[in-house]
Amino acid sequence: MTPIIAVEPSQKKKDAVTVFVKLLDEYPIIGIVDMTNLPAKQLQTMRAKLRAQGIILKMTKHRLINKAFEQSKKNGLDKLSQHIKGMPALIFTKENPFALFKLLKKSQSNAPIKAGQTAPEDIIVPAGPTGFAPGPVIGELGSVGIKTGVEDGKIAVKEDSKVASAGDTVSAKLAGLLTRLGIEPMRIGLSLNAVLENGEILTKSVLDIDEGTYRENVLRAHNDAFALAMELGWACKETVTPMLQTAFMDAVTLSLETGVVNTETIKPLLSKAYATCLALSGQLPDEALSAEAKAAQSVAAPAPVADAAPDAPAAKSGEKKDKKPEDAAAGLGALFG
Numbered sequence: 128m129t130p131i132i133a134v135e136p137s138q139k140k141k142d143a144v145t146v147f148v149k150l151l152d153e154y155p156i157i158g159i160v161d162m163t164n165l166p167a168k169q170l171q172t173m174r175a176k177l178r179a180q181g182i183i184l185k186m187t188k189h190r191l192i193n194k195a196f197e198q199s200k201k202n203g204l205d206k207l208s209q210h211i212k213g214m215p216a217l218i219f220t221k222e223n224p225f226a227l228f229k230l231l232k233k234s235q236s237n238a239p240i241k242a243g244q245t246a247p248e249d250i251i252v253p254a255g256p257t258g259f260a261p262g263p264v265i266g267e268l269g270s271v272g273i274k275t276g277v278e279d280g281k282i283a284v285k286e287d288s289k290v291a292s293a294g295d296t297v298s299a300k301l302a303g304l305l306t307r308l309g310i311e312p313m314r315i316g317l318s319l320n321a322v323l324e325n326g327e328i329l330t331k332s333v334l335d336i337d338e339g340t341y342r343e344n345v346l347r348a349h350n351d352a353f354a355l356a357m358e359l360g361w362a363c364k365e366t367v368t369p370m371l372q373t374a375f376m377d378a379v380t381l382s383l384e385t386g387v388v389n390t391e392t393i394k395p396l397l398s399k400a401y402a403t404c405l406a407l408s409g410q411l412p413d414e415a416l417s418a419e420a421k422a423a424q425s426v427a428a429p430a431p432v433a434d435a436a437p438d439a440p441a442a443k444s445g446e447k448k449d450k451k452p453e454d455a456a457a458g459l460g461a462l463f464g
Contacts (some may be wrong), residue, residue: 140191150219151204154221156218156219156324157322158217158224159218160215161317162216165214169315182227185216186217203326204323216317227319228331235316237314237315240305241302242299244297245294246294250297250310253284254285255283260281260282261281261282273304290305322334379391
C-alpha cells in the first residue's frame, strides 16, 4: 500500500492566505461574488472602478478562501462560506451593503445565453409578434413549449411561455431560438451572492431593493401614521399645527352656531342678523314700517338712477357700495328703534 505523503503548501499560497486574513480582519463588510462568464476586459474595468471607490476585489481558489476564513477572527465567516459559488472572489469594503449591491448591479449588462449554461432565473418568452415568417420555425418554437400563431403574415407568440426554470441547463436548440428572438437572459458582471456585516448574512434577495417601491411604501406609511395620529388626537411635532388649526375652526363654527360673541364672530353674526332683519322687513306692508325702518331699507337698496338729481354723476356699471359692520348696527338700531 502506497503511503500518503502530506504536501506542504507553497509559500505563495501561504502568503495569499495571510493577505486575505488581514483584509478580513480590517474591513467591516465582506462580500462574496461570482465571476462566472465574466470577460477579462470587463473584469479589469470593474476592478479599477471599485478601487477608485475604496473597494477591494480579490480572487483565489475555494480552498484558500476557506482557509483564510478559518484563520480569521471575524464572526459569521462560517455562514458566509456557504454562499461560495462558481468562480468566487471576495469584496472588502466599508461601503453600505445596499449601495454596494446597487453599484454592482448597475455595472451588469444583458447577454445571450449559450448552450450548456445554467439559466440564472426563469426564462420567459413574452407574448407578442416576432420577426419570423411562417415556416419550419413554428415547429422549432413548439418543441420548446412556445405556443404560436400567424398574425399579419408573421409568427406571433400567443401567450407568455416559460421555456426554462432557474438552474436548468440550456440546450443548444433553446439557446439558438432565444438568440434569434432577441432574448438575453444572462447578466454579465459581478454577481453579489451575499454580504457579511456585523456577523449577519445579507443575501441577494434582501439586498435587491426596488427603490421606487420602497420610497412609495415609506411615504404611504408616513401618511397612514399621520392620519391615525390626527384621528387619535396624538400631539407631536408633525400634528400639533394642523390639530390647532382644526380646533380653531371647530371653535369658530361652534361659536357661530350658539351665538357666542367674540372678536372672530362679531362681524359674521352682525352680518347675519342684519340680513335676517332686511329679509323680514321686506315682507311687511309699507304702513307697518316706521320712518326709520324705511330709511334703513333705502340704505340697503339704493334709489333707482331715474330718481337721482339731474346733475348727480351716474354710478359706474357694476360698482357696489361696501357695507361695514357699523352700517349693519345702524340698520338694526333703526329697525328696532
